[in-house]
Each structure stands twice: as C-alpha cells, then as structure tokens.
Amino acid sequence: MSSLASLLLTKAVTPVIVNTSQSFSLEQLLALAKLWRAEYQYLENKPLALIYTDSASFCVGLLAFDGLCSDLYLCSTELVESIENSCSQLSIDINSPPKQLFSQNKSAVEDPYTLGKLKAQSDTRETVTRWWLASSGTSGQPKWFAHTLASLTLNTKYSNTLSELKWANCYQAYRYAGLQVLLQVLISGATLVDNVTHDLIARLQQYANAKVNAISATPSMWRQMLMTNQLQRVPLKRITLGGEIADQPLLDKLSELYSQASIRHIYASTEAGVGFVVADKIAGFPVSWLQQGVANAHLKIDQNQHLRIKPAHELDAQLEALIDxxxxLDxxxxxxxxxxxxxxxxxxxxxxxxxxxxxTPEKVETVILSIKGVSQAKVYGQPNSVLGNLVVADIVIEPNQDWGNISRTVRAQCKLMLQRFEIPVKLRQIDSLAMSPTGKLSRSNSHG
Structure with missing residues (x-):
C-alpha cells in the first residue's frame, strides 16, 4: 500500500489548492511536505494529531505524515481534548499546523523540488497509516473511527472531466465529508477553492468570481444557499448532497436551476465510509439495489426497518456490536x-x-418541505407530562409568503400524509434554523 504522496505521484495529476492570497500546485505541496517530514522524522510509527487550519496546510500535513506515522487523528483544536481523553494510552504528539512552513520556507514555494527528485525518494519503509475521523458528536463526546487511505478512496474517480472541476470547500476537511472532497480533488487533479468568510452571500460571491463549478454540501446547506437567491450566479456542473436526507422538492429545485448539471446524493457515514451514490435525481434509491448490491457494498433491510450495509472494506472493530x-452493519x-x-x-x-x-422527525419534515413557499423545517419533540412528547415544527418560509396560508397548507398536507400521532400540534414561524459545525440541521433541542 502506497502513501498519499506516492499515489499522487504515480497518477501524475496536477491538483491546485487556492486560498485568498495564492494558489499551491501539487509540486509545491509535496516540496513543503518533504520539509515537514524531515523536521518530524522522529514521529515515525507514532500517532499524530493533525490540526486543521486551511486546506493547503492540511494537505501538506497529510502528504508528509501518511506513510510515516502509525496513526493520523484528523481534528480541530476543539477535538484535541477528546483524543487525549479517549486515547490516553497512546503517546499523542500534537503539533501546530504547518503555517510557519509557508512563511519560514518561502523559498520552497518559489523554487520547489522537481517532481523527478521527489519520485526518486524511496518509499519502501512506508507504513500503512490509520486515519482516524471523529463522528459529529451531536450527542455527547465524539467517537473516533479508523480508516485507511485505501478505504477512504474506494469511490474517488479520475477522468478528464473530473480534472476540470473547481470545487468549493464547504465542509470541514477533517470530517469525513470534507476529506472525501479533498481526496477527490487531489486524486482527480482538480482545483479546491478555500472559503475566506463565514458570510454565506460573500462566499457565494467568491464562488462566482472564482468560477467554482462543483459544490458538495448537506441538504440544509443547499437550502440556505437557495434562500439567498445568489446561487444561480455560480456556474455549477456538479452538485453533491450528503449527510442528511435528500428530499424530492430540493432535488427538483436544484435540477430546475441547473438542468445540465450532474446531481448526486451520497449515502455515507464516518463509521462505515461511503455506501453508495444515487445519480438519477430521485429521492431514495432503487429497490433493485437490495438484490444486486452497489459498487463496493451490499445492502439489506432488517426486521426493524433499519438499512444494513456490508462494505467491501474492513470495518472498525468498535462497530462489532452493530454487525450481524x-x-x-446496522x-x-x-x-x-x-x-x-x-x-x-x-x-x-x-x-x-x-x-x-x-x-421520525425527518419524515414529518419531508412532508412540510414539500409545501411551496417553505424554505426550511425542523421537527422535534416537546416534553409533555401525559404523552411523553408532543410533535412541534419550526418553519422558515420564503420572502413575501403569507404565514397564515402556508400554515393552513402544512396542516392539511400533514393530515393527508401522516398518521394522527405524527402531525405537529404546534407550528412556529421562525427566521432561521441553526446548523451544526458539520453543516447539518442542529438537532440539539429546540427553542422552548
């Protein structure tokens, strides 16, 4: 098994990472990685926490330490504490990201090592590094799950079309979904545009200026982008949804706005990796996949109506209790x-x-989101002394819509589509819904 650096050199791809001040070619990233590996050679076969600051620095870290360290914990500053708590038996080396390399070794960027010299490096001593990613940790402490470069790149593809894509960086690259985008960019020789601001309208302006033509985001993030009325300025050719249920109204809106674009929703998890990709612009997936399977996985439904998946790669041992x-895997x-x-x-x-x-809150949300004029919806339980919980829905509507009309339509549609106990007893109009750092609708409970 080769390291990420060896893999990219073998493929002879030319990815580019773009930030506010400059862009970095693979040759430049590899040159910086070589410097960092030399500086931290003492980490050979030891675990390391790699803290994310920006995409270029993070790439340098991945290229430097995959194949050198025994374990790479991909994290933010906030996640470091959870690594120390859950893995106290390991000698974790936590180092600051390589920002100093970009300033202290500027000559390496201006006059990088040639690819020929880099290819000449022997990788016979490379180890198979385990890449550890944290679950979103929406309930309690995040859990860490191990992957390998091989399992993480099972579904990454290379083609001339893919190499021409210019991706926006919408996810945190140390999370599973963000890492998938980053690896796809590197392996296909595409371009990644780093975000410069948390302001959504300013970000969409940046994407339009940079001619971004590929975005991967959660359905919640897509709804927020659609609400700005600025998304159509971004010349998208590829649209990817993941992390939450992709409902038909959202797929239809994106398809209407970008009739020529490839639209895919990805089913994946931090624990199991990528399961499958649906590319027919229809919610859910074909029932025939239960018999014939999908690329790199087999599927079935158990007696509890839970989807079970059997991926081609080996699963983390921590999941043993959920594997039949x-x-x-349940x-x-x-x-x-x-x-x-x-x-x-x-x-x-x-x-x-x-x-x-x-x-199930998402089932009720899907019904509400099918109503014309509804932008976002969140359904949750409100404690009740008699029934345990009552169903409540917070709803964001489009500008210039009448709340009275929409709330009546929502109630009528819910009565038509849902069982009595599923129908929200209270509908609340709100201005916006909170999202988690992973871009999903925040499920930590409601507003009173």
Whole structure:
C-alpha cells in the first residue's frame, strides 16, 4: 500500500489548492511536505494529531505524515481534548499546523523540488497509516473511527472531466465529508477553492468570481444557499448532497436551476465510509439495489426497518456490536419501501416517543418541505407530562409568503400524509434554523 504522496505521484495529476492570497500546485505541496517530514522524522510509527487550519496546510500535513506515522487523528483544536481523553494510552504528539512552513520556507514555494527528485525518494519503509475521523458528536463526546487511505478512496474517480472541476470547500476537511472532497480533488487533479468568510452571500460571491463549478454540501446547506437567491450566479456542473436526507422538492429545485448539471446524493457515514451514490435525481434509491448490491457494498433491510450495509472494506472493530453474522452493519437509519424505491425516514436515535408511538422527525419534515413557499423545517419533540412528547415544527418560509396560508397548507398536507400521532400540534414561524459545525440541521433541542 502506497502513501498519499506516492499515489499522487504515480497518477501524475496536477491538483491546485487556492486560498485568498495564492494558489499551491501539487509540486509545491509535496516540496513543503518533504520539509515537514524531515523536521518530524522522529514521529515515525507514532500517532499524530493533525490540526486543521486551511486546506493547503492540511494537505501538506497529510502528504508528509501518511506513510510515516502509525496513526493520523484528523481534528480541530476543539477535538484535541477528546483524543487525549479517549486515547490516553497512546503517546499523542500534537503539533501546530504547518503555517510557519509557508512563511519560514518561502523559498520552497518559489523554487520547489522537481517532481523527478521527489519520485526518486524511496518509499519502501512506508507504513500503512490509520486515519482516524471523529463522528459529529451531536450527542455527547465524539467517537473516533479508523480508516485507511485505501478505504477512504474506494469511490474517488479520475477522468478528464473530473480534472476540470473547481470545487468549493464547504465542509470541514477533517470530517469525513470534507476529506472525501479533498481526496477527490487531489486524486482527480482538480482545483479546491478555500472559503475566506463565514458570510454565506460573500462566499457565494467568491464562488462566482472564482468560477467554482462543483459544490458538495448537506441538504440544509443547499437550502440556505437557495434562500439567498445568489446561487444561480455560480456556474455549477456538479452538485453533491450528503449527510442528511435528500428530499424530492430540493432535488427538483436544484435540477430546475441547473438542468445540465450532474446531481448526486451520497449515502455515507464516518463509521462505515461511503455506501453508495444515487445519480438519477430521485429521492431514495432503487429497490433493485437490495438484490444486486452497489459498487463496493451490499445492502439489506432488517426486521426493524433499519438499512444494513456490508462494505467491501474492513470495518472498525468498535462497530462489532452493530454487525450481524453475515457482516452487515446496522446503519441505524430507518427506511421504507414504496414501489420500486427505498426511502429514508430518519435516524433511529432521533425518534420522538408520542404516547408509545414512534415519530421520525425527518419524515414529518419531508412532508412540510414539500409545501411551496417553505424554505426550511425542523421537527422535534416537546416534553409533555401525559404523552411523553408532543410533535412541534419550526418553519422558515420564503420572502413575501403569507404565514397564515402556508400554515393552513402544512396542516392539511400533514393530515393527508401522516398518521394522527405524527402531525405537529404546534407550528412556529421562525427566521432561521441553526446548523451544526458539520453543516447539518442542529438537532440539539429546540427553542422552548
């Protein structure tokens, strides 16, 4: 197994990382990685926490330490404490990101080593580094799951079309979804444009100016971008959704705005890796996949209506309790079969108990989001002394829409589409919904 640096040199790709002040070619990133590896040679076969600051620095770290360290913990400053707490038996070396390399070794950027010299480096001593990624940690401490470069790149592709893509960096690169984008950029020889601001309208302006033509984001992030009325200025050719349920109204809106674009929703998790990609612009996935499987995985539905997945790669040992005798992992995602399609209903852990009946918030949200004029919706349980919980919905509507009309339509549609105990007892109009750092709708409970 080769390291990330060796893999990229073998493929002879030419990815570019762009930030506010300059752009970095693979040759420049590899030159800086060589300097960093030399400086930290004492970390050979030791674990290391690599702290993210920006995409170029992070790439240098990955290129330098994959194949050198035994373990790479990809993290933010905030996640470092959880590594120390959960892995106290390991000798974790936590070093600041290589920002100083970009300033102290400016000559390396201006006059990088030639690729020929880099290729001549022997990699016979390279180890198979385990890459550790943290779950989103929405309930309690984040958990860490191990991957290898091989498992992380099972679904990365190379083609001339993919090499021409210019990706926006919407995810945190130390999280699974962000790392997938970063590795796709590197392996396909594409371009990554780093964000310079948290202001969404300013970011979309930046994407338009940089001619970004590929974005991967959660459905919640896509809804926020659509609400700005600025998204259409970005010349998108590839649209990817992941991390949450991709509902049909959202897929239709994106398809209408970008009729020629490739639109894909990806089913994946930090624990198991990429499961499958749906590219037909229809919510859910074909029921035929349960029989024929998908690339790199087999699928089935268990007696609890949970989707189970058996990936081609080896799963983290921590997941043993969720894996059946045939090697299928319980994803904890509830699904339903409808005709020739399997639809996602929501996470088992998020179920609301209403008088002994189970309500999946995402199922109710999908009904509400199908109403014209609704931009975003969040459904949650409000504690009740008699029933345990009552179902409540917070709703964001489009500008110039009448709340009275929309709330009446929502109630009528819910009565039509949902069982009585699933229907929200309270609808609240709000200006915006909070999102987690991973770009998903924040499920930490509601506003009073």
């Amino acid at each position: 005798d045939n090697g299928y 994803t904890q995602d509830i699904v339903r079969s409808d005709g020739d399609r399997i639809f996602f209903l929501g996470r088992a852990s998020g179920v609301i108990n209403v008088g002994g009946n189970k309500v």
